[in-house]
Amino acid sequence: MANKILNHTGIPFTPKTIQAAVNNIKQVYESAILNGTRRNIIRSSALIKNIHNAVKTDLIDTNIHPSLINPSPDYLQRLISPNQPAYNRARVLGDKELKIAGFLKTKTQDISVIPDNIPISPTTMNVNSGMNGYIDIYGETFTESILSINVRSQLSSVNKNFDTLYERTFAESLNLHLRVPNMVLGEVYLIPVKEYIDGNVIGFNAIDIGKYIENFQAINMRINKNDEKFKYERCCLLIVDFDRPVPKIYNTANELIQDGFLPVGSACSMTNLDYANFVNDIMQIYSTRFPANILT
DNA sequence: CTCAGATCTGCACTCCGTTT
DNA sequence: AAACGGAGTGCAGATCTGAG
Numbered sequence: 500m501a502n503k504i505l506n507h508t509g510i511p512f513t514p515k516t517i518q519a520a521v522n523n524i525k526q527v528y529e530s531a532i533l534n535g536t537r538r539n540i541i542r543s544s545a546l547i548k549n550i551h552n553a554v555k556t557d558l559i560d561t562n563i564h565p566s567l568i569n570p571s572p573d574y575l576q577r578l579i580s581p582n583q584p585a586y587n588r589a590r591v592l593g594d595k596e597l598k599i600a601g602f603l604k605t606k607t608q609d610i611s612v613i614p615d616n617i618p619i620s621p622t623t624m625n626v627n628s629g630m631n632g633y634i635d636i637y638g639e640t641f642t643e644s645i646l647s648i649n650v651r652s653q654l655s656s657v658n659k660n661f662d663t664l665y666e667r668t669f670a671e672s673l674n675l676h677l678r679v680p681n682m683v684l685g686e687v688y689l690i691p692v693k694e695y696i697d698g699n700v701i702g703f704n705a706i707d708i709g710k711y712i713e714n715f716q717a718i719n720m721r722i723n724k725n726d727e728k729f730k731y732e733r734c735c736l737l738i739v740d741f742d743r744p745v746p747k748i749y750n751t752a753n754e755l756i757q758d759g760f761l762p763v764g765s766a767c768s769m770t771n772l773d774y775a776n777f778v779n780d781i782m783q784i785y786s787t788r789f790p791a792n793i794l795t
Numbered sequence: 796c797t798c799a800g801a802t803c804t805g806c807a808c809t810c811c812g813t814t815t
Numbered sequence: 816a817a818a819c820g821g822a823g824t825g826c827a828g829a830t831c832t833g834a835g
Binding site: 541542544547606607651652653655656659664667697 | 806807
Binding site: 538539541542543544607658659661662663666 | 819822825826828
């Protein structure tokens, strides 16, 4: 897990930008298609970790302390007492996906940023759900103060899986917000503007990208903690054209119209759904909601 | 304690009955 | 016949467990 990200020749590689991440995804995925190991590479999560890494890098660039991202349980133990003396924090990125309890179930979060000044307070859950009696090692106060960003992708069979994946996306935010309504949730969803066809050759099919934009706008921008619980505080629909030598990331609907992926006059908007402003936007929402929490 | 085998989890993708 | 929808599949990695 520490660094399982490889380039297409099998050499360890750490993408620092979202463009480097999608470039590497294209190269690794396409070589896997050609040598018949496409399913293996997808299920190994080797591709999606490229996006994880670029998002983590962008979080650090907004001044988040690396040790507060996906910290180990050992590191978290220092928060068990609010009067703990200052801890000598190494500038190392954690890689532990935190298992967070929601109203219906637990779920490990892809990227968790923990505040440095909120104590952990284990509690036994007392709720009218299957989680009744579950011992949550973090407690509600700490859980709701975690900034959580999940990352998904779908490179082929896009329409076939739309329903299942959209339901999952919708359910994950609801599960957490039903228990901890203040929690700030982000989602980065990589979607190709043309899906890869199946088989052992490189090829692309058109998809209806407008449908994705509309559906993700419908669960986006939960600015007020009283807003609908199935929404995310900030979603990113990372729309990428892989059918060119260097993949192109789309940040605006106008670019999609210009390249023929949305009809002229389309009402679709990528405002608040783009990657370019994603990290800044979600940090803004977090710091407004939890002005006293320390992430640096 | 170690560590190998068992079990659990996450997730892209397939399959097949239903609808149009 | 074609498209749809959603239950089912199976791989890979993570985590657990118990024998020694």
